[in-house]
Structure formats: C-alpha cells, structure tokens
Amino acid sequence: MSEAPLIELRNVGKVYDGGSKTAAVSELSLEFRSGEFSAIAGPSGSGKTTLLNIIGTIDRPTHGEVRYAGRRVSHLGREEAADFRLRSLGFVFQSNNLIPVLTALENVEYPLILQEVPKEERRRRSLSALAWVGLEAFASRRPDHLSGGQQQRVAVARAIVHRPMVVLADEPTANLDSKTAASLLDVMEALNRDHGVTFIFSSHDSAVLDRARRTVRIRDGRLAP
Amino acid sequence: MIRLAWRNVWRNRRRSLITVSSLAFGLAAIMFGQSLIKTLQTKLIEKATGSITGHLQVQHRSIKDYKLPDRYLDAPARVEAAMAADPRVAVFGKRVHITGLVSSPVSSVGVLICAVEPSKERRITTMTGHMTTGRYLSDGSREIVLGEKLAQRLDLRLGEKAVVMALAADGSMGAGAFRLAGTYRTGSTTFDGNIIYIPLPAAQELLAVEDRVNEIVAKLHDVRQVDAVKRELAQVLGGERDLQVLSWKDIDHEIVGIQSYQDGLLTIVLIVVFLIVALGILNTLLMSLFERIREFGVLMAIGARPAWVMRLVLMEAALLGLLGSGFGLALGAAIIAAFGRWGLTLSLGDAVSYFMPFPSVVFLKPAWPSHIGAAVCIMAVSLLAALIPSLRAGKLRPAEALRHV
Numbered sequence: 001m002s003e004a005p006l007i008e009l010r011n012v013g014k015v016y017d018g019g020s021k022t023a024a025v026s027e028l029s030l031e032f033r034s035g036e037f038s039a040i041a042g043p044s045g046s047g048k049t050t051l052l053n054i055i056g057t058i059d060r061p062t063h064g065e066v067r068y069a070g071r072r073v074s075h076l077g078r079e080e081a082a083d084f085r086l087r088s089l090g091f092v093f094q095s096n097n098l099i100p101v102l103t104a105l106e107n108v109e110y111p112l113i114l115q116e117v118p119k120e121e122r123r124r125r126s127l128s129a130l131a132w133v134g135l136e137a138f139a140s141r142r143p144d145h146l147s148g149g150q151q152q153r154v155a156v157a158r159a160i161v162h163r164p165m166v167v168l169a170d171e172p173t174a175n176l177d178s179k180t181a182a183s184l185l186d187v188m189e190a191l192n193r194d195h196g197v198t199f200i201f202s203s204h205d206s207a208v209l210d211r212a213r214r215t216v217r218i219r220d221g222r223l224a225p
Numbered sequence: 226m227i228r229l230a231w232r233n234v235w236r237n238r239r240r241s242l243i244t245v246s247s248l249a250f251g252l253a254a255i256m257f258g259q260s261l262i263k264t265l266q267t268k269l270i271e272k273a274t275g276s277i278t279g280h281l282q283v284q285h286r287s288i289k290d291y292k293l294p295d296r297y298l299d300a301p302a303r304v305e306a307a308m309a310a311d312p313r314v315a316v317f318g319k320r321v322h323i324t325g326l327v328s329s330p331v332s333s334v335g336v337l338i339c340a341v342e343p344s345k346e347r348r349i350t351t352m353t354g355h356m357t358t359g360r361y362l363s364d365g366s367r368e369i370v371l372g373e374k375l376a377q378r379l380d381l382r383l384g385e386k387a388v389v390m391a392l393a394a395d396g397s398m399g400a401g402a403f404r405l406a407g408t409y410r411t412g413s414t415t416f417d418g419n420i421i422y423i424p425l426p427a428a429q430e431l432l433a434v435e436d437r438v439n440e441i442v443a444k445l446h447d448v449r450q451v452d453a454v455k456r457e458l459a460q461v462l463g464g465e466r467d468l469q470v471l472s473w474k475d476i477d478h479e480i481v482g483i484q485s486y487q488d489g490l491l492t493i494v495l496i497v498v499f500l501i502v503a504l505g506i507l508n509t510l511l512m513s514l515f516e517r518i519r520e521f522g523v524l525m526a527i528g529a530r531p532a533w534v535m536r537l538v539l540m541e542a543a544l545l546g547l548l549g550s551g552f553g554l555a556l557g558a559a560i561i562a563a564f565g566r567w568g569l570t571l572s573l574g575d576a577v578s579y580f581m582p583f584p585s586v587v588f589l590k591p592a593w594p595s596h597i598g599a600a601v602c603i604m605a606v607s608l609l610a611a612l613i614p615s616l617r618a619g620k621l622r623p624a625e626a627l628r629h630v
Contacts, residue, residue, distance in 0.1 A: 058526050059624035079530050086528020093627065096519055101232035114528050158527070
C-alpha cells in the first residue's frame with residue numbers, strides 16, 4: 001500500500017432535513033489508501049450507505065469535505081461529479097444493478113460507451129472484465145437469465161472495466177446466499193490481489209466482514225470504537 | 226444510446242404498441258381529413274370554374290353582382306387583344322348574360338340566358354360533356370341548348386322551336402325563335418332547370434347591343450396562376466376605366482368562404498388530434514420514467530450526465546413518434562388509395578349540386594405536402610410532450626433515485 005491517502009474525508013457530516021433534522025453521518029474523518037480491501041461495518045441505519053454515497057460523490061455532504069488524491073470532489077457540480085464518477089469510480093449496489101434490456105456484455109460496456117471508447121476496444125475490454133469475474137460465457141445473456149450471484153459479478157465487471165481508482169460496493173452480498181456471497185467475495189479479493197483494484201464495501205454480515213483486510217465500524221453516523 | 230432507447234421502447238411491448246397505434250391512427254385520420262378536404266376543394270373549384278365561371282372574367286366596373294352582369298362593355302376588342310397576348314391564357318370567349326323568358330307552345334319559363342361563342346365555349350366550360358341528346362351549339366346558328374328538365378317542362382323535342390324573349394338595350398322587348406339542338410343533364414337543379422344557351426351573335430341581334438358583350442371569360446393553362454394573370458391583365462388594361470378584372474375567387478366568393486370554413490374545421494381537428502397524441506406520449510413516458518427511477522439512478526451513478534439521461538428520454542419519444550408517423554403514413558396512404566379507387570359517397574355532393582354540377586361520389590387524392598407536414602407535426606408533438614418527463618429525469622438526484630424501489 002502507498003503512503004499518501006487515496007481518499008480523505010475531513011469532518012464529513014450529512015443532515016437530512018425532512019421536517020425534523022436527522023444526522024445520518026456526523027463529523028467523520030477517514031482515510032483510504034490505494035489497493036485497500038476495506039469494509040465499512042455497522043448495523044442497519046448506521047449510515048453506511050450515506051457514507052458510501054458521499055465517498056462516491058453520489059450525495060453531497062452537508063459539511064466537511066472529500067478529497068481524492070488531494071483533489072476536493074465533495075462540492076463538484078452535477079455534471080462534473082458525473083464525469084468524475086465515470087472516469088474514477090466503480091459502483092456495485094445491493095440489487096437491481098443492471099439495465100434489464102441490455103445483455104451482460106452491453107451492461108459492462110456502458111461506462112466505456114459513456115466515455116466514447118471505440119467499439120472494438122470497448123468490446124475487448126468488456127469481454128476481458130467478464131473473463132476476470134468468470135462470466136465470459138454468459139456475455140450474451142440478459143440479466144433475467146442470470147442468477148443473483150452472476151448479476152452481481154456482472155456488476156463487478158462493469159465497475160472495473162474502465163479501471164477506476166476505487167470500486168465502492170454497497171452491501172453487494174446482501175441478497176445472496178452464503179455460498180454465492182463467498183464466491184462473489186472470492187472474485188473481488190482476486191481482483192484486489194491480482195489486479196490491484198481498490199475495494200471499499202459495506203456490510204453488516206460478519207462472515208463478509210471477516211474477509212476485509214481493514215474494517216471501519218460506524219454506529220449512528222459516527223466512527224465506533 | 227439509440228440501442229438502449231429502442232430496447233426501452235419495447236420493454237413494455239403492449240403499452241408501446243398502444244401508443245404507436247394511437248399515433249398511427251391519429252395521423253391516418255388527419256391524412257384522411259386532409260385528403261377529403263383537399264379533394265372536395267379541388268372538385269369545387271373545378272366544377273365552379275368549369276361549369277360557368279371560368280378562371281378570369283372582365284366585366285364593366287359598375288357591376289356589383291358578378292354572376293349577373295347587367296352592363297355592357299363598349300370596347301371588348303382591347304380586352305381580347307390583351308388576353309390573346311398572354312401565353313398563360315388557354316382560351317377566352319365573349320358572353321352576354323341576361324334574364325329572360327323561354328316559351329314553347331305549351332309553357333313559358335323564366336331563365337338565365339347565356340349567350341356564348343360556341344366554338345370557344347366548348348373549351349372554356351365542360352357543358353358539352355353533359356349533353357344527353359342532340360349536340361352542343363354551332364357557330365352562326367339560331368339554335369338553343371337547355372336542360373333536360375326544362376325541355377320536359379316546355380315539352381320541347383329536338384328540332385322544335387322555342388321563343389326567347391328579353392329586354393333589349395333600347396327598351397323594347399326583343400324576341401327570337403331558336404331551334405332545339407340538344408339537351409343536357411348536369412344533376413344541378415339550377416343548371417338543368419333555369420339556364421339556356423344560345424349563340425352570341427343571335428343574342429346580340431335580339432338585344433340590339435351590336436357587338437357589345439357584358440363579360441369576357443378566360444380559361445388559363447394553370448389555375449394556380451390566376452392571381453398573377455389577374456394582376457397583370459388589370460395593369461395592361463389600366464387605361465380602360467370602365468373595366469374590372471375578376472378571378473373566380475371574386476365571382477364565386479362563397480366557394481372561398483367554404484374553403485376557409487373547411488380549413489378552419491380541419492385545423493381544429495388537427496389540434497384535438499395533436500393534443501390526444503401529446504397526452505398519449507406524455508402518459509407513456511411518465512409511466513416508463515416512474516418505473517425506471519432506480520435504473521436512472523444506477524446510470525447516473527456510473528457516470529451518465531443529467532443531459533445524457535434527458536436525451537435518452539427524448540430519444541425514446543422520438544422513436545415512438547417515428548414509428549407512429551411511419552405506420553400512420555402507410556395506413557393513411559392505404560385508406561386514401563382505397564377511397565381513391567372505389568370512391569366515397571357524400572350527401573354533400575347532392576347539396577352542392579343544387580347550385581352547380583357536383584358528383585355525389587368523390588375519389589380521394591393524396592395531398593402529400595400536407596400529409597408530410599402532419600407527420601412532422603406528430604414527431605414534433607411527441608418530442609414536445611417528452612420534454613416534461615425528460616426534464617424530470619434530468620433533475621433526478623442519483624442518491625434519491627437509488628433509494629427508489
């Protein structure tokens with residue numbers, strides 16, 4: 001792991017104002033380094049998803065800041081944030097990750113289409129990403145013809161196809177049985193180990209958290225001891 | 226993007242088919258309406274100008290009722306020279322119109338006497354095509370041609386004589402005998418029962434007007450040039466202060482009124498259809514948007530810009546509009562072709578034919594510039610209707626969209 005932090009969170013807080021003010025995340029300062037395989041742990045409602053959304057520039061913090069390699073990204077405009085995510089981040093969500101009308105290959109290609117990568121290169125890189133997650137043979141299948149575990153692996157392939165700085169996964173195994181969850185974590189671990197992909201994922205499942213090399217625990221939006 | 230938009234369109238096949246069908250049926254209905262109105266208008270102009278009016282007329286300036294000119298032109302030669310010099314004028318002829326009486330040994334009927342130059346009149350109007358017995362007038366004769374119905378009322382047969390009477394220019398009652406050369410049937414009550422045709426020289430003698438006439442009528446090679454020819458002829462004849470140049474639109478102004486009325490009705494129908502189309506598209510896209518909010522969240526999370534998402538929604542609307550327009554054009558063309566071949570029976574024809582010869586069955590013709598215009602409007606309306614869902618999609622916040630179930 002390199003010395004300089006890849007991601008820095010300084011006094012980050014998020015307050016939702018829906019009549020009464022609710023703090024989902026409070027005064028959080030954290031650092032992640034390139035090559036990490038880290039987990040954010042905490043019970044339901046602890047603020048894991050909000051924290052990951054803030055790290056992923058999907059949501060803006062109410063206060064504090066987020067930096068990537070020294071660049072402040074927490075207050076980018078909508079278009080700039082979209083461009084930043086497209087070039088630098090990969091995402092895996094809990095479920096319904098994929099566009100149902102596109103095949104596995106087309107889903108994986110999508111970040112490259114948005115980046116306007118030429119078709120031949122796009123196809124080559126997408127097939128390669130599918131091969132890394134062991135699904136090259138399923139390239140032409142649509143999501144409804146894939147199992148839940150296979151869908152999540154396609155989502156991982158889509159998250160890494162454009163070689164992002166970090167892949168953020170929000171409870172990627174929550175809807176999977178333990179065997180399939182373990183298989184998905186095997187894939188993620190292999191990508192981290194063999195290809196240096198940085199992963200930050202959230203979970204409240206101890207079996208999943210045991211696989212992380214570093215675990216950040218939060219409770220009620222604050223770092224837990 | 227096109228591939229994704231296309232597949233999104235067919236994600237809910239039944240809903241998209243209903244939307245495309247409503248667009249197609251809407252456009253086909255518009256095309257049918259456009260074709261019907263255009264065909265009727267063309268027929269009305271053809272029949273009005275071909276029955277009696279012609280395309281252009283020159284009358285005395287003081288005349289107010291253009292259909293019954295009661296003043297004579299003193300120097301028709303200059304008008305004839307101007308018309309002869311214009312290559313856009315196909316044929317022209319002199320006429321005298323006057324009310325009078327036609328009598329047989331058994332009856333007398335008040336009529337409009339139409340005195341014409343027979344050889345020229347054959348090319349100006351279509352009356353020769355309506356002859357049922359005998360033949361049309363010949364030059365230099367003292368013959369009469371009248372409607373079948375009138376001949377029956379007068380109990381006149383071919384070759385028998387009728388007496389025509391009218392008030393002469395000198396105040397006396399002019400009268401002359403004319404032999405029945407033929408009868409016609411147009412289907413028009415007015416033409417078949419109240420108009421008679423006699424040769425011009427005989428009428429001029431009867432009315433003691435020497436070589437004077439009360440109108441000179443012209444037929445153009447192309448009726449669409451009528452306004453330009455009218456304007457230029459009026460300039461050429463500018464020195465003749467007692468003349469006025471009139472187009473068929475001035476004389477048959479009620480037909481222009483009917484055209485405006487029909488165009489107004491068609492416009493209202495178009496607006497209603499376009500509104501229905503817009504609501505259909507809006508409904509389809511809004512439902513589709515609400516069903517896919519989380520998916521838009523995923524797309525935005527992986528880096529799709531808001532403008533890209535908006536374009537995706539607009540593209541889906543454009544595809545729906547394109548499909549609807551394509552099928553609508555095909556369906557509309559097929560309906561028009563069917564009614565063009567087998568005809569459409571309209572009671573309107575009987576109503577109009579009271580005043581002029583008009584068929585009860587019309588054969589529709591396509592009006593492609595109008596049809597293409599309507600198809601383009603359908604596309605434009607589809608895109609306009611998509612603006613609301615498109616803006617809503619563009620305003621989605623990824624974090625909120627991802628929470629949507």
